[in-house]
Amino acid sequence: MSHFGRSGPPDITDTYSLLVLNITFRTTADDLFPLFDKYGKVVDIFIPRDRRTGESRGFAFVRYKYADEAQKAVDRLDGRVVDGREITVQFAKYGPNAERIHKGRIIETSPKPKYRSRSRSPRRRYRDYYRDRDYRRRSRSRSYDRYERDRHRGRDRDYRRRSRSRSASPDYYKSRGKDRYDDDHLSRSRSRSVDSRSPVRRSLSPRRSPSPQRSASPQRSISPRRSPRGESPESRSRDGRSPTPRSVSPRGQPKDSRSPSPQNSNGDE
C-alpha cells in the first residue's frame, strides 16, 4: 500500500489523476495517501522527484478510481494545509505520456504503441524527457529575487543566471578578494613588468571581453557589468573601496607593486 509508484504506473486507463501542488518537499506519498484516501479510493500516488538529489519536487499525482471521488477530494483537499503548507489539488491536465487528459482521465491515450514504438526511437524519448523537464523548470522561473540570495544548493543549475545581483555583499568581496589575490598574484608574477609600464593590460586581460565589440554591441545592453570579477575587483582595489587588502593576506607580499607603501608590506605588523 505504501509502495506507490515504485513499480511504475499500475493502470491509468480507468483512473483519474489529480495534481497536488504546493506540497512540502518532505511530503511523501504515504503522507498524502491517508489524506486523499479518506475522500475516495486512491489507486496510486506518485510524487516526481529529482534525478540528482532524489528529493520531491513539490508536487504529487494522486489517482482515484472514480471521478466523483476525485472531484470531492479536489474540493475538500484543495487549499488544505498539509505539513504546514497549503496544497493545491486539481485535475491533471497532462498524462504521464504527455497526453491530453480530461478531468484527470486520459482521453487521449496510446492505443497500441507496439507498432509505432519500433518506428520511433525510445532512446530519444528518454533524452527528450530529461531535457524537457529541466527546460521546463528553468523556463518557469518567475521571480527568484527574494530567495535567490540564500540559494546555494546544488540544484541551482538554472537559478544562478541572475545571482549577479548580490555582488554588493561584503562577504562576496571578501571571498573574491582572497581568490582574486591568489589569482592576481600568479598572473601578476609574470605580467608585473608589463603592468608597470603598460596600464593597458586591462585590454589584453583574458577575463575581460577581448573583443572590441563593446563599442557597439547588442550584447552590451544585457550585460554592461555582468562580470564583477573582471573589473569590479580591480576598480574596487584602486578605488580604495577595499578596506585593507592585507587583511586577506596575512603573509603580505612585498613584491606586490600595487601597494603604494612598501614599508607597510615589509613591516606588515
Place this chain on the structure above:
DNA sequence: GTTGAGCGTT
C-alpha cells in the same frame, strides 16, 4: 539543512 513554479514514474 536549505527553496516554491508547476503536470508524472521502470
